[in-house]
Amino acid sequence: MDRIDVHPTHLFQEFKLRPGKPYPFGATLVPGGINFSVFSRNASYCCLLLFRRGEREPYAVIPFRGQFLKAASREPDWADFRIGNVFTMTVLDLDHEEIEYGFRMDNPAYPHSEQGKPGFFRFDPARTLMDPYAKAIGGRDEWGKMPDWSDPYPHRSRIIFDDFDWEGDRPPEIPKEDLVIYEAHVRGFTKHPSSGVREGRAGTFAGMREKIPYLKELGINCVELMPIYEFDEFEFSKYDEATGRWVKMNYWGYSTVGFFAPKAGFAATGKTGDGTMVADELKTLVKELHRHGIEIILDVVFNHTAEGDHRGPVISYKGIDNQTYYMLTPEGYYQNFSGTGNSLNCNDPIVRGMILDALRYWASEYHIDGFRFDLASILSRNAFGAPMDNPPLLEALAFDPVLGKCKLIAEAWDAGGLYQVGSFPNYGRWSEWNGKSRDTLRRFLKGDQGQAGAMSQVLQGSPGLYGSRGPTASINFISCHDGFTLYDTVAYNGKHNEANLQNNQDGDNDNNSWNCGWEGETDDPGINALRRRQIKNAVTMLMVSQGVPMILQGDEVGSTKYGNSNTYCHDNELNWLDWSLTEKNSELLRFFKQIIAFRHAHSILRNSHYFSNQDWKGTGYADITWHGTQAWNADWSGNVVAFMLNGQYVKKKEEYGADDFIYVAMNMHWDALPFELPVLPPEYTWRMAVNTSMASPQDIFAHGEEPVLDDQHQVIAGGRSVFVLVGRKNN
Amino acid sequence: MSFESSLDMTSNGVARITLSGKLDSSTYREFEGLIGQAIANKAKRVALLLGGLSFMASAGLRVLVFAKQKLGSSVDIYVIEAQEQVVDTITMTGLEHSVTMLDSYDAAVVEKF
Known part of the structure; x- marks a missing residue:
């Protein structure tokens, strides 16, 4: 009919x-x-x-x-x-x-507030407004193409077909504890000329799709993409007439124009102006990632928009209902908990509904597996900016039926001083970027005294922070897009952000880094060897920690940003992954692959519950035991930590069987130290899996190929090195 | 260049569809109609001769998906002589796995059963 x-x-x-x-x-x-x-x-x-x-x-x-x-x-x-x-x-x-x-x-x-002045209403009958629910947005179709600055409607709503041939695709729904996350930037991942992707695809969703085999081989099973919602790369941009280059751009994209539309400039098909094709290109990337067993998490920016403060442009929300969409001061200024000019009024029922609609849309139409919320603490504030005990938005997200299997990850702080790591309203669902564990890892890595106790928390997945939530509440990382790369963490003592043209005033000062004896690049083979070892130490610490590890794009090949800790504005080699490093630093890449494989091979490293530090099964060994240079005798005051995991306490033992014993010794003292090994049951022997003081390929061994230790009682750990043993039954 | 399309059926059951011009939201119905005719004629293969097709928008891509779904996995679809833009469009949106791309019409391939 x-x-x-x-x-x-x-x-x-x-x-x-x-x-x-x-x-x-x-x-x-x-x-x-x-x-x-x-x-x-x-x-x-x-x-x-x-x-x-x-x-x-x-x-x-x-x-x-x-x-x-x-x-x-x-x-x-x-x-x-x-x-x-x-x-x-x-x-x-x-x-x-x-x-x-x-x-x-x-x-x-209502009074019409002029741009540049405070006010509660910003209606303007002459201004064309973008639809907050636009599924495609034109105007920045090709990345970096000079816009018509006089265009009165620069971000243009488009309509798309929301159908797609998913060919039976299903989100992998990988348990959180089994994830190894790779934080990446769509453009930066393949824009470098060395990427080798097909012409016209560098820096796009299609380009990233060509590199899925690399990700698969690396061993990661989850990609976390920095913002891909439509944003304006020309926001706060600066053009140098002399060189004919953009010296600043909104490269990272943490400034949303539209919450429902993918960034057209990230699509090779963007230049067609066909929003459906852009959507299809991204959906194809998602489908192919899933086909390879890789999940995709989006870094979403709901804490503010690209409309800035009272001086900023009116794109959509301001002109539609300023008071609904934004937190305003009693004087009509924008509250600025984001540090970028405005704060979205996230717990307003209308805005809350929009955020929910957007996330449901991405989960259902794009098959997105999870979301990492930028400056998520803003999402816990009320219309006046006060933190709420029970923020309705966060609760609604936690219990939303469509998002029921999505990973929800909070960057649990904001630029207004609200720091909620460990205390983010979580409803048993939310995980957090664990900034505290990052800081501890870095301090321990550079050999600070007195970090051993804190490090024991990190290794267990921060039970002190997330006691009732389990280790999967903790997203562990040692580097992310903010701050130093891992290489720069071992190559620079201080930030070098001069290229940002802010007099080196921007970005964190507290990077907890150590340059290994020389600031920046050097030909000194001893320093470079130490840096390589420190990188191996760091990723080993990350991969043997309970919780969910995340690595930053390029860390696996020693990418550098030359000490710039805040490269938000650079569309150049500072942010583009140099693929020639896969050859130049193949030793590091090999190590990363192997240590990730080690984590995947040992489910005792991936528990969804905390260890009890007791032997409640009566196996003869507690689930986790702590040691020092002497077995069973931990020293929490220094810069040495050793621990042993009992594979009998593996999750789902009935399903997967018991794991090996795993013993990890971390010697962040400058000189070599002997470590007395715990005695294993008689039918077991210690085998060397990782020894970062050894040159490649003796630094790490594939699962099943670990050599038996000649001395089953003691191992000498080189200065600033980590070794990992597996205790396995004799054949 | 205006859009033109035609269909001829070979005696051994290959639907040869020739498209030229621009395939977009204003013209895709014609293409869809030809696919419908190919289905009605119980085509065993579909050969899309696209040498004269300068542009394919998402509406055209959807007809390809529609054709694949309607014809079933036993009926192969060949995309032949496609121009670079069209090849790019097909590959960047992930449809290259659903069709076979050929540089020219090769009866030994397309009509071999």
């Missing part, structure tokens, strides 16, 4: 209209036309603007309320295409591929 709602009720000029449906918000393809729906609590006037793709002026301006003709009789009729606070109508016979759309809103009863 044919639908009866495909016929127009009203006419406006040549356009055939019907009252729309309020849900879903945004522009939706419906039989015979497109349904437009947009919320504003305070606007009394709203009109829809239709543009032919890329054209500056609209070819139609259709009011949601006003004088129309009845379609049947052509008699004048005043109509109000609005339900509650939602303006909604269906326009029939539109070619969705060829149009772009926007809205204009107003309420003459």
